[in-house]
Amino acid sequence: MAGSSRKLLVDCPACSRKTEYSPTNRWRPFCSERCKRIDLGAWASEQYRIAGAPVDPTDPAEIRPEDDPSARPVH
Template sequence: MPTVVDCPTCGKKVEWSEKNKYRPFCSERCKQIDLGAWAEEKYTIPGGAPTDPLDDPLDEGKQ
């Protein structure tokens, strides 16, 4: 039995197989909507700002 997942964008049931070039999305449209959300920074990883400047990975090499 093939694996079926929900499209992360619209929730439609999608077969997870090599035949679906957009997996885990159901279509190119849903894939582009998700990409746009990432580009607009709508998705975030919860957490606080680093309290120690040495813990900030974006500050590497600035010492």
């Protein structure tokens, strides 16, 4: 497809509207700034989750050093 002028259209993850997936679409893969912000808000409010095993925050074996507040330097 070298030299092809076909445009790649994808569904916006937020509203499902067809949108061009190219460097000229500054919001890709979203269709607009609004849809991009809606998606960011969903992540920030924990509407989306990444599956994984539950972690017991009181179990020292499950606390990573970078997550341990007592291991952080005091400024």
